[in-house]
Amino acid sequence: MKASTELKMSNHELIRCPICEAVNLDKIGEIKCRRCGELIYKHKDVSFNRTLAFLMTAIILYFPANFYPILITKKLGVTQENTILGGIMVLWEAGSYPVAIIILLASVFVPILKFIFIIYLLISTEYNVKSSKIDKYKLFYITESVGSWSMVDVFVVTILSVLIHFSAIQIVPGAGATAFALMVFFTMLSALSFDTRLIKR
Amino acid sequence: MKKHKLDNLIICKRCHTLHKKIKLHRNTKALCKHCGSVIYRNHHNIIETTLALSISAIIALMVAFSFTIMTININGIYQELNLTALFVVIFEQHFYLMGIMLGFLIFLFPLAILVSIILLLTLMHFRRSGYLVKRLLILTAKLLPWSMIDIFFISILVSMVKLFDYAQIEIGVAFVAFILLLVLDIIINKQMRFNELWRYYESIYGVKNEQS
Numbered sequence: 001m002k003a004s005t006e007l008k009m010s011n012h013e014l015i016r017c018p019i020c021e022a023v024n025l026d027k028i029g030e031i032k033c034r035r036c037g038e039l040i041y042k043h044k045d046v047s048f049n050r051t052l053a054f055l056m057t058a059i060i061l062y063f064p065a066n067f068y069p070i071l072i073t074k075k076l077g078v079t080q081e082n083t084i085l086g087g088i089m090v091l092w093e094a095g096s097y098p099v100a101i102i103i104l105l106a107s108v109f110v111p112i113l114k115f116i117f118i119i120y121l122l123i124s125t126e127y128n129v130k131s132s133k134i135d136k137y138k139l140f141y142i143t144e145s146v147g148s149w150s151m152v153d154v155f156v157v158t159i160l161s162v163l164i165h166f167s168a169i170q171i172v173p174g175a176g177a178t179a180f181a182l183m184v185f186f187t188m189l190s191a192l193s194f195d196t197r198l199i200k201r
Numbered sequence: 202m203k204k205h206k207l208d209n210l211i212i213c214k215r216c217h218t219l220h221k222k223i224k225l226h227r228n229t230k231a232l233c234k235h236c237g238s239v240i241y242r243n244h245h246n247i248i249e250t251t252l253a254l255s256i257s258a259i260i261a262l263m264v265a266f267s268f269t270i271m272t273i274n275i276n277g278i279y280q281e282l283n284l285t286a287l288f289v290v291i292f293e294q295h296f297y298l299m300g301i302m303l304g305f306l307i308f309l310f311p312l313a314i315l316v317s318i319i320l321l322l323t324l325m326h327f328r329r330s331g332y333l334v335k336r337l338l339i340l341t342a343k344l345l346p347w348s349m350i351d352i353f354f355i356s357i358l359v360s361m362v363k364l365f366d367y368a369q370i371e372i373g374v375a376f377v378a379f380i381l382l383l384v385l386d387i388i389i390n391k392q393m394r395f396n397e398l399w400r401y402y403e404s405i406y407g408v409k410n411e412q413s
């Protein structure tokens with residue numbers, strides 16, 4: 001059954017509380033939800049700057065996450081280090097194409113896409129970018145929901161380091177894994193602190 | 202109880218289209234006119250069903266966290282994967298920051314979410330302590346994006362594929378519990394609408410009208 005009545009009027013004056021989903025009247029500055037009493041939004045400038053700060057931190061972390069080894073293999077005293085891309089290449093050469101593609105998407109493309117989405121949303125709040133408001137909301141929703149998938153590689157490395165823990169051969173997580181986990185964390189914070197009221201046109 | 206005029210409206214989570222609520226038949230759902238996602242549903246005894254599901258989920262979670270997820274066998278040498286071993290190895294390697302992050306993302310947050318859901322639904326069922334229910338509703342909503350149990354399970358599958366050529370893999374009890382937990386989690390997330398819970402909250406404990 002479809003909710004047939006769609007209201008076009010004054011859509012931008014009403015906002016949705018992210019905690020309890022109640023509809024609230026938009027005001028300038030701070031808004032407290034009328035139902036759950038939680039602070040929905042701080043001042044718009046605060047939100048913009050916070051999103052930007054978290055995003056910058058995440059982008060900076062993206063480099064050590066990719067250049068430092070995420071996985072270190074110690075085989076009979078010989079140490080071999082693998083970065084994320086290196087690991088994907090090993091998988092590809094071994095013929096595990098689906099897994100290689102999953103990891104490539106989750107750990108290389110998703111973070112970059114998320115950076116681009118957030119930058120795009122931030123730019124579109126300042127300048128008039130031609131695309132509908134609803135598309136931007138959808139973009140924001142996608143950004144929020146795919147973000148945590150980047151953690152797959154970090155989890156895989158920790159699982160492997162538990163399982164491959166013999167005297168002859170050992171796998172240990174590398175510094176890249178920590179940087180990667182932190183990067184995902186800051187990207188998520190950035191998306192969560194983005195004020196959807198900033199989406200205007 | 203004074204009903205707020207804004208309570209007849211609902212905004213789609215995905216595309217932020219504003220909708221006016223209409224009365225639904227029993228066990229039907231309303232879809233967003235613009236993007237087609239479910240915006241609200243009429244679910245009778247939502248509290249009791251969700252409570253039963255959450256209790257099953259927390260049992261599955263306990264099993265998934267305390268027993269063996271899988272055992273690998275490389276030329277007769279066995280190695281076991283369970284959550285305790287995972288944290289022991291991470292801290293042995295001095296990856297403290299990552300250990301703490303993992304502890305929260307795959308253990309503490311999922312557990313806290315389920316405990317808080319069970320607690321708030323139980324209190325709502327017995328119509329007790331409204332203030333606590335309110336805090337728990339807020340807490341649950343805030344914790345939800347930070348549970349990564351589903352991604353952890355995908356990672357287990359990816360690790361299995363990676364090890365396939367080198368080792369024999371035996372699936373443990375916790376692996377089955379994980380699948381059960383995820384299925385329950387999906388059902389709970391699908392039917393537990395915060396909007397509905399808050400409306401129940403208001404109908405049970407009354408509305409405090411601080412502002413109009």
Ligand SMILES: [Zn+2]
Binds near residue numbers: 017019035
């Ligand atoms: Zn609210």
Ligand SMILES: [Zn+2]
Binds near residue numbers: 213215233234235238
């Ligand atoms: Zn929609």
